[in-house]
Amino acid sequence: xxxxxxxLFIALCIATFLIVKSEQMRxxxxxxxxxxxxxxxxxxxxxxxxxxxxxxxxxxxxxDSLCETCAMIFVFDEAGVYSxxxxxxxxxxxxxxxxxxxxxxxxxxxxxxxxxxxxxTSKASTVLEFNAGSLDSxxxxxxxxxxx
Numbered sequence: 001x002x003x004x005x006x007x008l009f010i011a012l013c014i015a016t017f018l019i020v021k022s023e024q025m026r027x028x029x030x031x032x033x034x035x036x037x038x039x040x041x042x043x044x045x046x047x048x049x050x051x052x053x054x055x056x057x058x059x060x061x062x063x064d065s066l067c068e069t070c071a072m073i074f075v076f077d078e079a080g081v082y083s084x085x086x087x088x089x090x091x092x093x094x095x096x097x098x099x100x101x102x103x104x105x106x107x108x109x110x111x112x113x114x115x116x117x118x119x120x121t122s123k124a125s126t127v128l129e130f131n132a133g134s135l136d137s138x139x140x141x142x143x144x145x146x147x148x
Contacts, residue, residue, distance in 0.1 A: 038071060038128065039145040040096070040103075041138040045071040045130065060129050061088030072129040079123040086114050092132035096144070097124035103142050108135055 105120035
């Protein structure tokens with residue numbers, strides 16, 4: 001009887017964990033669904049949303065290019081330290097971490113050959129990836145404006 005209760009307890013814990021994780025993923029993927037463009041440094045970029053589990057993992061990887069006025073957006077459920085890498089990248093990019101509409105961390109002209117993981121210096125709720133050089137005139141704490 002005790003073994004049955006222990007197994008039942010473990011099964012309930014696992015089920016609860018899976019339900020919470022699936023709810024978090026659903027909320028993550030639904031955030032930002034009305035955001036279609038962003039203005040950074042006075043320039044407007046159309047956004048490609050990382051809105052599936054596959055897109056979140058792949059990002060701009062395996063693409064040959066990104067249009068000159070395009071960027072990819074990653075919107076997270078809550079502010080945190082979200083790391084990025086250049087796995088399967090074929091072109092250099094700029095990466096901006098955003099919190100409350102302001103840039104909190106930048107990585108510029110990141111080469112696809114770089115293998116390290118890029119960690120922001122502070123929490124962010126949104127990350128944007130651009131063609132390399134797009135953020136050359138942008139500074140930390142600059143405003144970012146999202147639009148439908």
